[in-house]
Structure formats: C-alpha cells, structure tokens
Amino acid sequence: xxxxxxxxxxxxxxxxxxxxxxxxxxxxxxxxxxxxxxxxxxxxxxxxxxxxxxxxxxxxxxxxxxxxxxxxxxxxxxxxxxxxxxxxxxxxxxxxxxxxxxxxxxxxxxxxxxxxxxxxxxxxxxxxxxxxxxxxxxxxxxxxxxxxxxxxxxxxxxxxxxxxxxxxxxxxxxxxxxxxxxxxxxxxxxxxxxxxxxxxxxxxxxxxxxxxxxxxxxxxxxxxxxxxxxxxxxxxxxxxxxxxxxxxxxxxxxxxxxxxxxxxxxxxxxxxxxxxxxxxxxxxxxxxxxxxxxxxxxxxxxxxxxxxxxxxxxxxxxxxxxxxxxxxxxxxxxxxxxxxxxxxxxxxxxxxxxxxxxxxxxxxxxxxxxxxxxxxxxxxxxxxxxxxxxxxxxxxxxxxxxxxxxxxxxxxxxxxxxxxxxxxxxxxxxxxxxxxxxxxxxxxxxxxxxxxxxxxxx
Ligand code: PHE
Numbered sequence: 194x195x196x197x198x199x200x201x202x203x204x205x206x207x208x209x210x211x212x213x214x215x216x217x218x219x220x221x222x223x224x225x226x227x228x229x230x231x232x233x234x235x236x237x238x239x240x241x242x243x244x245x246x247x248x249x250x251x252x253x254x255x256x257x258x259x260x261x262x263x264x265x266x267x268x269x270x271x272x273x274x275x276x277x278x279x280x281x282x283x284x285x286x287x288x289x290x291x292x293x294x295x296x297x298x299x300x301x302x303x304x305x306x307x308x309x310x311x312x313x314x315x316x317x318x319x320x321x322x323x324x325x326x327x328x329x330x331x332x333x334x335x336x337x338x339x340x341x342x343x344x345x346x347x348x349x350x351x352x353x354x355x356x357x358x359x360x361x362x363x364x365x366x367x368x369x370x371x372x373x374x375x376x377x378x379x380x381x382x383x384x385x386x387x388x389x390x391x392x393x394x395x396x397x398x399x400x401x402x403x404x405x406x407x408x409x410x411x412x413x414x415x416x417x418x419x420x421x422x423x424x425x426x427x428x429x430x431x432x433x434x435x436x437x438x439x440x441x442x443x444x445x446x447x448x449x450x451x452x453x454x455x456x457x458x459x460x461x462x463x464x465x466x467x468x469x470x471x472x473x474x475x476x477x478x479x480x481x482x483x484x485x486x487x488x489x490x491x492x493x494x495x496x497x498x499x500x501x502x503x504x505x506x507x508x509x510x511x512x513x514x515x516x517x518x519x520x521x522x523x524x525x526x527x528x529x530x531x532x533x534x535x536x537x538x539x540x541x542x543x544x545x546x547x548x549x550x551x552x553x554x555x556x557x558x559x560x561x562x563x564x565x566x567x568x569x570x571x572x573x574x575x576x577x578x579x580x581x582x583x584x585x586x587x588x589x590x591x592x593x594x595x596x597x598x599x600x601x602x603x604x605x606x607x608x609x610x611x612x613x614x615x616x617x618x619x620x621x622x623x624x625x626x627x628x629x630x631x632x633x634x635x636x637x638x639x640x641x642x643x644x645x646x647x648x649x650x651x
Contacts, residue, residue: 196605201266202360203436209365210441211449214370214433216514218454219375222422224508227458228465230414230484235406236398236476240459242412246419247455250638253630254425254593256447257600260612262434263443268525269428271419272435277603280394285595286526289428292588293522298550300519301352304512305345309334310484311509314501331484338558342551348509349398351549352516353543356524357536360436364517373512378507379457382464385500386471395467398476399459409645410569416642417586419492423454426589426596429518432525442614442619444627457511467499468494483508511634520546553578569649587646594639599634 204210231239265272269287277283313319319327335341355367386392390503420426437446465483468490471478478486487504491497520543527538556562556577564580566573575583600609606628 203438204365205361206365207441209361209369210433210446211453212368212372213436213514213518214363214430214446214450215453216372216420217424217429217433217518218450218515219372219457220422220424220511220515221307221508222418222515223245223454224461224485224511225303225480227418227422228462229479230418230569231399231462232466232478232482234408234478235258235403236402236409237400237402238407239411239415239464240399241402241406243415243419244455246416246638247423247451249630250286250416250593251419251423251425252447252451253627253635254420254597255423255430255451256423256444256613256627257596257631258428259428259434259437259443259447260609261600261604262431262599263437263439264608264612266435268435268529269431269522270526270630271529272428272431273599275465276608277599280596280603282599282603285592285599286428286431287586288592288595289426289431290523290526292585292592294549295581295588296585297352297516297519297523297546299553299578299585300512300516301345301349301547301550302341302578304348304509304516304552305341305343306334307505307508307512308339308344308348311502311505314488314491314498314505317498319492319501320498322488322492324485324489327616328481328485331481335554336558338555341554341557345550345554346547347421348512349547351513352520353539355513355517356539356543361497364521367517368415368514371514375457375507375510375514378453378503378510379460379464381528382500382504382507383460385494385496386466386468388465389468389471389494391471391473392467395465395470395476396463398466398470399462409649413642413646414430415444415618416638417590417646420589420593422450422458423584424515424518426592427519428522428592431540431596433518434523440615441617442615444621444623511647545566553581568646570647571649587643589632590639590643594636594643597631597635597639603634 196553204213261272265275269289271285273283273286283647303531355363358366424430466476469486472490472493474486488501491501494500524535524538527533527542528535562577563574564577566575566580566583610624
C-alpha cells in the first residue's frame, strides 16, 4: 500500500454493507411510525400506495445516492463538490447535513422514550395498569422535564460510541450483530401475534384494501414516509455509498435494502395489528400505538412480560442502527472537509445534536417555545419538537429532488453507466428505466406532493 495515501475506511463484506444500510433504513420509522400511520389511514390501501412510492421514487433515489457517494468517494457535501466542482450543487449536501441534525435531534428523544420503556418492561411496571393508567404513564414520561433527557443522553452516548469505532470496526461490526438479532426478535413476536385467537381480523386489516379511506393526506404521508423510512434525501446513502467497494453491484444492493426495509415494516405491522385486534382494541391509535396500546396488549397476552421486553429492545436496536447512520453523515463531513479528527468530530456533533434534542424535549414540558408552520393551507402552531419533526418531512423530499435531478441531468450518462455497471463488469438492463425515473418520474411526483403538502389541494 502507498504510505503517503491513507486508505479510506469502508465496509469489508457484502453482509456488512447490507447490515449497515438496512440498519439505517430499518428504524423507528418502520416499527413505531409505519404501523400507526397505516392504522390511521385505514390499512391495506395505504400500504399499497406506500409500495408504489417505494418502487418508483424510493428505489431510484437510493441507487442515485449510492452511485454519487461511491463515484466521489466522499461525504455528502464533498461528493457534490468532487463531481460538479465550481457549481452550487454542494448546497444539496448542506441541506442534507441540516436535515441530519434536525432528524437526529428528535430521533434521540423518541429513542430515549424507548429505552425508558425497556426499563419499565424489565422491571414489570406495566403489569396491573389499566389502559387509562398506561396512557397517563406515557403522557407523564414525555411531559416530565428530566427523565426523557437522561434516557436521550444515554442513547446519544451509545450512538456516538458506535460511530467512534469508525466504519469497519464500529458501524459494520455492530450492525452485523444487531440486525440478525432484530430479525429474530421480530419473527418471534410475529409468531406470537398471529397465533393469538382472533388474530385474523388484524391480518385482514393489513391486507384487504378499503380505498374509501385513501385521502390526499394519506398519499402525502406515504411519500414522506418512503423517504424517511429508506433514509433518503439527506446524504445518508451517499455517505454509506462512499464506503461500498468498487466490485459491489449497487443496483442489487439498493434493491435488497429496499426489500429488507419494506419487509420489516410489514412484519412490524403483523406483530402489532393481529395482537391489537385479538384484544378488541381500536387500531387507529396514532403515535401512542406502541407506547400505550401495546403495553395494554402485553398485559392481556400470555407471556406478555417477556414479549414486552423483546418488543422494546427491538425498537431500541432498530433506532440505534439508524441513529449511527445519521450521525455518520455529520461526522464524515467534518472529518473530511474540515480536517477535524473523527474522534473530536463525533464528540462535538453528538453533543451539539443532543443539546438541541434536549431542548426539543423540554418544549413538551417546561419550555413554552412554539413555532408556526404553514401546512395544508393553514398555519399551525406547534411545540418546537413537533415543528422539527414536520420540518424533516419537508427537507427529505427536497433533498431527494436535488439528488435525482443531479444524477438525471448533471452527471454524464457515461459516468452513471460506468458506476452502476462497475466499469462494464456487470450487465444492467435497467439503466434507461432508472434514468427515466430519476429525471422525470421522481422529481415530478416529489414536486406535486410537496406543493400539495403546502397548499393542501388534495
Ligand atoms: N430510516 C430511519 C427510520 O426508519 C430514519 C432515518 C431517516 C435514518 C433519515 C437516516 C436518515 O427510522
């Protein structure tokens, strides 16, 4: 090896790539959010729209991110600078960095609630609580000033700990252990749920579509969620793509990650709804679905003590493998573009984002800080934490728009082809279709969805 040239850290195996990238995609989005928005928007019809969004927008944007990163061998900002020097395209990378800070700040808070619930499950605190008391316990947690912040700090420290190890010895190493664990837990929970008497109602809810519930808001949520769930639009997959070896097939990798993410979201639904219906509870429970409804379900379920622990550990593991990918976007930027050591970059970025998140958490309790948000043709006033969640819903599709336009119109077709075929080594039959989706379908769909989100046409 050339001594003057420091070898760039990267993934060392195919399984490591999938574990890390699927680990990023599979997170609170799949297990906490997907089931509750599916519940709110009426089940199977929503899932169908979501699958269409994934196929025609999610998949091409993911491949675009992978190929930008691997081509440039750089972080989210540096990649645009390298491929299109002297142009303002790097601003798309900046948008990604900002989105990373926004998302990780609230993500850490919700992940902190999850750790608190692992603790509550282990110490058997749900047992004997009525549904009302469980609702009160969740409300009490998120509106107490200190407790959520302490757990959020624990979670952010874990995240920083993994990222400090680097790519091969940190992110790849831990995701290779945590992702198989996650799969085993979710399959066990699925088997438990679908073998409950009365589970079939929940399965029907998930798989037989009722199109009358499919509003414009449902379509919007499906698109926004496709970006969030696949970790797209903010440079996560650009950053991870830059760590993928030159011999790996990017198209199949993107396909595998997309399928894994979708499968886990469906398996999460299958672990939750059959159990919810089996005990005669309403499915459209909103954000409280996993924190209020499920503990109630576990109380009634044979073996519920163990299954509750497994469920909240699952949620925490899913959150951790996602949060490391978000922190890595920021760390890679500071380490590569600003010449700061990875160690200091990790510590400073994690600390700064944790402080922001702690402040957000306080806006549920003692800090009265609300901001206005123009959405769906009206102005909403939201606590800062909710405002940040909404903001991320706007940032990711805009980021995705720039990324697909960049690959579709700015990069040379020959460079795109070179990258997806590994310099002609692998045959790809989809190049034309991919470019058509990246140039036209994804951008038009995002713009329509975005305007609709702002003005509430549908
Ligand atoms: N995909 C993650 C989830 O579903 C969240 C995430 C968003 C991670 C954006 C990275 C980037 O929970």
